Amino acid sequence: MRNLFVRECGNYKxxxxxxxxxxxxxxxxxxxxxxIVILLTLPFYASNYWVGMLTLCAISAIGAIGLNILTGFTxxxxxxxxxxxxxxxxxxxxxxxxxxxxxxxxxxxxxxxxAVVGGLFGIPSLRLKGLYxxxxxxxxxxxxxxxxxxxxxxxGGTAGMVLSRPTIGNFTFMSNSSYYYLSIIILILTVxxxxxxxxxxxxxxxxxxxxxxxxxQIMGINLFYYKVLAFIISSFFVGIAGALLAHYTMIVxxxxxxxxxxxxxxxxxxxxxxxxxxxxxxxxxxxxxxPVGLTSVVDLLTAYMPNLYQLFSAFKEFVFGLAIxxxxxxxxGGLDHIWQNIKHYFKVWPFSY
Numbered sequence: 001m002r003n004l005f006v007r008e009c010g011n012y013k014x015x016x017x018x019x020x021x022x023x024x025x026x027x028x029x030x031x032x033x034x035x036i037v038i039l040l041t042l043p044f045y046a047s048n049y050w051v052g053m054l055t056l057c058a059i060s061a062i063g064a065i066g067l068n069i070l071t072g073f074t075x076x077x078x079x080x081x082x083x084x085x086x087x088x089x090x091x092x093x094x095x096x097x098x099x100x101x102x103x104x105x106x107x108x109x110x111x112x113x114x115a116v117v118g119g120l121f122g123i124p125s126l127r128l129k130g131l132y133x134x135x136x137x138x139x140x141x142x143x144x145x146x147x148x149x150x151x152x153x154x155x156g157g158t159a160g161m162v163l164s165r166p167t168i169g170n171f172t173f174m175s176n177s178s179y180y181y182l183s184i185i186i187l188i189l190t191v192x193x194x195x196x197x198x199x200x201x202x203x204x205x206x207x208x209x210x211x212x213x214x215x216x217q218i219m220g221i222n223l224f225y226y227k228v229l230a231f232i233i234s235s236f237f238v239g240i241a242g243a244l245l246a247h248y249t250m251i252v253x254x255x256x257x258x259x260x261x262x263x264x265x266x267x268x269x270x271x272x273x274x275x276x277x278x279x280x281x282x283x284x285x286x287x288x289x290x291p292v293g294l295t296s297v298v299d300l301l302t303a304y305m306p307n308l309y310q311l312f313s314a315f316k317e318f319v320f321g322l323a324i325x326x327x328x329x330x331x332x333g334g335l336d337h338i339w340q341n342i343k344h345y346f347k348v349w350p351f352s353y
Contacts, residue, residue, distance in 0.1 A: 020199060039184055043177035052176040053289065058183035059244045060284035062190050064268040065277060066237025069194060071266075072275035073203070074230040075210035077130065080121065080137035081265040083144035084235050086257030087114045088242025090148060093161040093252045098154075103166035103247060110243035111236040117144070118235020122228045129213075141259055149254045160253030163246055179248055186244065187281075190237055194277050197233070206230055210275075271327045273334030282335040294319055 013019045023029040043051050063085060070076050088110040095106035121140040128136055148155050155161065165173045166182070173179045197203045205226045208216035217223050246252045264287055272283020298315070331337060 022195065036188065040181070043180055048176050051180050053292065055176060055180045055183050055248060056245075057285045057288045058180070058187045059241050059248065060265075060268065060288050061281040062183075062187055062244070063238045063241030063265055064272065064280040064284040065190055065194050066234045066241065067265050068269050068272075068275065068277070068280045069197070069206070069237070070230050070234035071269055072273075072279075073198070073206040073210060074227065075129075075213075076122075076227060076230060077134040078137040078231075078234070079134050079259070079262045079266060080140035080144070081238055082257045082259060082261035083141040084114050084118055084238040085242035085245065085261060086144060086148055086252070086254070087117050087235075088239030089246035089252040089257070090155055090161070091239070092243040092246055093163050094154060097161055097163060107166075107240065107243050111239040114239025114242065115232045115236040118238070119228050119232040122231025122235075138259075141262055145254055145257060148257070155252075155254075158254060160251055160256075163250045163252065165250065166247055173247075183244055183248075186240065190240075191277055191281075202226070202229065207275075267324050271324065271334055273336030276334070276336040278339065279334050279336030282339070286335060290320060290323065 013024075018024075023032065042054065046054070063081065067078065067081050070078055091110040091113045092103070092106040095101040095109060096103055101109075121137065124133070124136050149158055151157070165179070167173070171178075173182055198207075205216070205221050208219070208221055209223060209226050209230075213223060242257075249256075268283035268287045269280060270283070271286055272281070273279025294315075327334060333340075
C-alpha cells in the first residue's frame with residue numbers, strides 16, 4: 001500500500017474512465033474517508049458550544065456552495081442570498097407550523113420553492129451581467145423582505161414565526177449533536193452533488209458561460225437556459241440552508257435575512273475562493289467563526305482596559321471589512337488558493353519548484 005503522505009506528481013491518467021473517477025487514487029479516497037470519520041466523531045470530544053458553532057458552519061457552507069455555483073462557476077453576481085435564505089426559512093415555517101407537514105417533506109419543498117423564486121429573478125440574467133445583475137439581485141432582496149414583512153396573515157409580519165426541531169418517530173433533533181449530524185450529512189450530499197455537477201455537460205457549460213459567454217453561445221450553448229439553470233440550482237441549496245437554519249434557531253423573522261446576511265455570504269465565497277467547493281466550506285467556517293474570535297479578543301482586551309469596551313466592540317466590524325479587503329488585494333484566490341500552495345510546497349519539498 002502506498003504511503004498516504006506521499007502525493008502523486010504528474011498526470012498518469014491514460015483513459016477517459018480514469019479521468020472521470022471521483023477519487024484519482026486510493027490514498028486520496030482514504031484521506032477523504034478519514035476526514036469524514038473525524039467529522040462524524042467530533043461531537044464525542046468537542047464541547048456542546050463548539051458543536052453548535054460547527055453546525056452553523058455546516059449550514060453556512062451549504063448556502064455558500066449554492067452561491068458559488070452561481071457566482072464562481074457561472075460568473076453571475078448575486079447579492080440577494082439573504083432574501084433567498086428567507087424564502088427557504090419561511091417556506092418550511094409555513095408548511096410545518098401552519099399546515100402541519102413533516103420537516104422531511106418541507107425541507108425539499110423549501111429548496112424547490114426557493115429554486116422557483118431564484119429562477120424568476122434569474123430571468124434578467126440574459127440581458128444583464130456584472131454590476132447591473134448585482135443591482136437586479138439587490139432588488140430581489142428588497143422585494144422579498146418587503147413581502148415577508150408586510151404579508152402578516154401568512155408570515156406573521158415583523159413578529160416572525162416560531163418553529164420546532166425535526167423529529168423521526170419519538171426522536172427529536174433537539175440536541176446540538178443530533179442537529180450537527182443532520183447538517184453534516186446534508187453538507188456531504190451537497191458537496192458530492194456539486195463536485196459531480198462540474199464533471200457533467202451542465203457543469204462544463206457553466207464554466208464556458210463564465211469564461212467566454214459569447215464564444216460559448218457561438219459553440220451552441222444556450223445562454224438563457226444555463227444562466228437561469230444556475231440561478232435555480234444555486235437557489236435550491238440556499239433554500240435548503242435557510243430551512244435548516246430556521247429549524248436550528250427555531251425562529252424566522254425578517255431582520256434575520258437582511259442585506260448584511262447577503263454580504264456575509266458573498267464574503268464567504270470571495271474569501272474562500274471563487275469556483276471552489278473546498279473554498280466555499282473554508283470561507284463559511286472563516287466568516288462564521290471570525291466574530292467568535294474577535295469577541296474573544298475584545299473580552300481579553302477589555303479585561304485590562306474596561307473603559308474602551310465600546311471602542312473595541314466597534315473595532316470588530318472594522319476588522320471584518322478589513323479581512324475582506326486584504327484578501328481581495330493580497331490573495332484573490334482565497335483560502336483555497338492558500339491551501340493549494342501549501343500542498344504544492346510539500347509536494348516538491350525540499351525543492352522550491
